[in-house]
Amino acid sequence: MTKVFEESLSLFKDKVSDCVKSNKSISVTTHIDCDGLTSGSIITKALIREGARCTVRTSKEFSKNVVESFKTDSRDFHIITDLGGGFGKDLNQALEDNWIILDHHQISEEEKDNQNIINSWKYGIDGGSEISAGGMAYFAAMALNEKNSDLSEIAVVSALGDRQDQGDRKSFTGKNFEIANTAKDLGLVEIDLDLLLVGRETRPLAEALAFTSQPFIEGLTWNKETCLSILNSSGIELKEEGRWRVPAELNEEEKKLVIESITKFSPDKNTSEIMSELIGYTYTFPKEDKRSFLRDGREYSTMLNSCGRINHSGVGMAICMGDRNKILTEGENILTDYRKMIKEYMNILSNERWRISENENCVMVNGEDIVPETMTGTISSLIAGSPKNTGKIVILRTRGEGNTIKFSSRKSFGCKSDINLSELMRNGAEKFNGIGGGHNGAAGAKITKDKLDEFLKYLEVNVVNVSSGNSSE
Ligand code: C5P
Numbered sequence: 074m075t076k077v078f079e080e081s082l083s084l085f086k087d088k089v090s091d092c093v094k095s096n097k098s099i100s101v102t103t104h105i106d107c108d109g110l111t112s113g114s115i116i117t118k119a120l121i122r123e124g125a126r127c128t129v130r131t132s133k134e135f136s137k138n139v140v141e142s143f144k145t146d147s148r149d150f151h152i153i154t155d156l157g158g159g160f161g162k163d164l165n166q167a168l169e170d171n172w173i174i175l176d177h178h179q180i181s182e183e184e185k186d187n188q189n190i191i192n193s194w195k196y197g198i199d200g201g202s203e204i205s206a207g208g209m210a211y212f213a214a215m216a217l218n219e220k221n222s223d224l225s226e227i228a229v230v231s232a233l234g235d236r237q238d239q240g241d242r243k244s245f246t247g248k249n250f251e252i253a254n255t256a257k258d259l260g261l262v263e264i265d266l267d268l269l270l271v272g273r274e275t276r277p278l279a280e281a282l283a284f285t286s287q288p289f290i291e292g293l294t295w296n297k298e299t300c301l302s303i304l305n306s307s308g309i310e311l312k313e314e315g316r317w318r319v320p321a322e323l324n325e326e327e328k329k330l331v332i333e334s335i336t337k338f339s340p341d342k343n344t345s346e347i348m349s350e351l352i353g354y355t356y357t358f359p360k361e362d363k364r365s366f367l368r369d370g371r372e373y374s375t376m377l378n379s380c381g382r383i384n385h386s387g388v389g390m391a392i393c394m395g396d397r398n399k400i401l402t403e404g405e406n407i408l409t410d411y412r413k414m415i416k417e418y419m420n421i422l423s424n425e426r427w428r429i430s431e432n433e434n435c436v437m438v439n440g441e442d443i444v445p446e447t448m449t450g451t452i453s454s455l456i457a458g459s460p461k462n463t464g465k466i467v468i469l470r471t472r473g474e475g476n477t478i479k480f481s482s483r484k485s486f487g488c489k490s491d492i493n494l495s496e497l498m499r500n501g502a503e504k505f506n507g508i509g510g511g512h513n514g515a516a517g518a519k520i521t522k523d524k525l526d527e528f529l530k531y532l533e534v535n536v537v538n539v540s541s542g543n544s545s546e
Contacts, residue, residue: 074212078196082216085173085191088150089217093125097149101129102139104155104206105381105447107234107374107389112154112175112206114393115224115231119214120152122221131386133447134519135160136508140167155206158510159499161187175209176200178510179495193248201512202239203247207231211252225256227393229356234374236454236515242266243353253356260359262370267355268328270320274368277317279304282331287486288350289460290339299338307334319364321357366405367392376404379411382447418444418452434490435537436462440471441478449481450517457483464488466536476522477507484514492536501531 092099099120103113113129120127128148132139135156140163143151151172157164158178170189177193177200185195193200193209211228214221232238232249240246245253256262267273270281279301286294293300304311307330311318323331332351336344356370366372380389388403421443422428428439436456444452453469456462464487473479482494494516502509502518505528509518520528 075196078198078212081188081191081195082212084188085175085213086216088173089120089123089125092150093123096126098147099125099127099150099152100143100146100148101127101152101154102156103129103131103153105131105133105386106155106450107377107381108206108231109155110377110381110386110389111227111231111234111393112210114390115207115210115214115221115227116152116154116175117390118224118394119210119217119221123217129390131381131390132156134508137163140164143167143172154210157190158192159184159508161190164189175206175213177204177206177209179493179512198248201514202237203249205231205235205237205249207234208248208252212248222255222259223261225252225259226261226358228252229256229262230370230373230377230393233356233370234378238354242349243269245354263357263359265355265357266352268320268323268331268351269353269355270351272372273320273355274364274372275366276319278309278311278320278323278331280317281320282335285351286458286460288347290335290347293335293338303334303338304331307331321363321369365401366408367401376408378451379408380404382451383407383411383414384447414448415451415455418448419455422452422456431465432537433465434540435466435468437532437537438467438469440469442472444469444471446471446473446479449479450515453481453483454515457485459485466490466492466494468532468536472522473519477519478522478525478528480509480518480520480528482511482516482518488514490539492539497532497535501528501535504531 101113101117103109109131117127117129140160144167149171151168153174155176157174158176158180161184164172172189174190179194180192184190191209193204198204207228208231211224214224229252232245237249238245253264257264271284272281280297282293282300283295283297309327309330332348335347358368361368366376377389380386385407388400388407391400392404422438430437438456440452449469449471453467457467462485465485466482466488467485468480468482470478470480482498493513495511495513498509498511498516498518502520505520505524507518507520511517
């Protein structure tokens with residue numbers, strides 16, 4: 074860890090200790106996605122362990138209105154996780170020195186000089202791939218007390234939720250790697266090379282294969298009947314005592330049979346190609362029940378995303394902070410509803426072709442009156458994951474609260490564009506009095522509806538008409 078990072082964490086510790094000693098109340102404000110819920114939970118749990126008086130809330134975005142709300146809030150000190158980029162000056166004006174941001178989104182050079190902003194980019198850590206907001210919250214929690222090392226488990230979920238498993242075979246790099254190894258050494262996570270089927274712990278094998286879209290296998294992906302038929306012919310026992318077996322229950326021999334069946338079905342893809350995409354690192358939490366959606370790190374992160382996206386952040390945070398029993402059923406129901414909603418929106422978007430305009434660089438999707446504002450990120454990621462959009466930038470828009478338009482952009486797999494989506498969205502939104510930001514490969518923006526035509530023109534000039542490796546921004 075660099076000296077500057079250590080100094081920032083020590084400042085964080087001092088500020089929290091001061092609050093605890095003088096019985097000042099702390100408010101934690103965090104984002105609604107998986108990384109937001111996990112980072113908020115990590116820091117809240119660490120504060121409770123310190124004996125701090127604190128409350129936590131979620132917000133789907135950060136804005137001047139949120140800063141204004143802090144001014145009238147009775148809490149003495151504010152911690153903001155996974156949000157707040159671009160608002161350092163406003164926070165200073167509203168709260169003087171009584172706030173801290175823990176974040177990993179790209180920020181301007183000017184913000185890096187603000188000591189209350191503890192952002193990975195300030196310390197030379199790539200917040201897009203090497204650390205999540207959960208990871209930043211974890212280091213802050215560790216600065217408070219080394220006993221918080223058990224929270225490394227939740228920071229692994231954060232990094233998976235933000236798709237930071239971008240190393241070889243979906244491994245972690247940088248600080249994420251370090252955190253995952255701490256969790257592993259504590260016996261909290263098992264890291265294995267395994268089949269990367271979606272729903273490893275919960276879905277019947279055929280269904281898990283059908284829902285896996287990386288690799289996308291023509292005829293199998295999204296086709297449950299065909300998956301069932303090839304797996305039936307493979308000789309693998311698909312049921313045990315009348316119950317469908319899940320991917321996590323397969324032995325090595327059976328895993329080989331799965332790969333063999335896929336290769337036979339799809340001869341244009343060779344075995345090594347399929348294996349290289351289908352085998353990667355899995356993160357299993359051995360303390361969670363077998364066949365529970367919390368046992369596999371990626372499923373856990375999907376459940377948290379679903380909680381935040383459909384306005385049940387509290388359920389997700391309760392689970393992260395250790396609540397089990399009844400709350401698990403709630404989490405499970407939320408996940409089912411969320412999957413149903415995604416399917417419905419994707420169906421409508423693919424049937425109503427007028428909503429989509431595309432060229433070789435970019436796919437623009439109009440999700441107005443279909444996709445709720447909180448789900449634009451989920452849907453734009455799914456569109457970017459479709460093989461027909463490989464190499465392109467995807468930009469989805471929908472109506473937001475109070476006469477606004479929300480944009481969500483993603484670089485798809487294999488996209489070689491030099492355009493930094495964080496800068497594109499931030500600069501564009503600022504031109505038209507909106508707010509925007511994020512990461513190089515995933516960013517969002519919000520503008521008022523009256524600026525829509527001008528913003529679309531800006532995107533046309535800076536994305537649609539810019540071929541790979543060439544930006545005029
Ligand atoms: O909203 P969406 O999911 O598309 O955002 C992609 C990424 O950009 C997320 O990590 C989100 O937190 C971030 N973002 C941001 N500032 C905004 C909008 C989105 O940092 N104004």
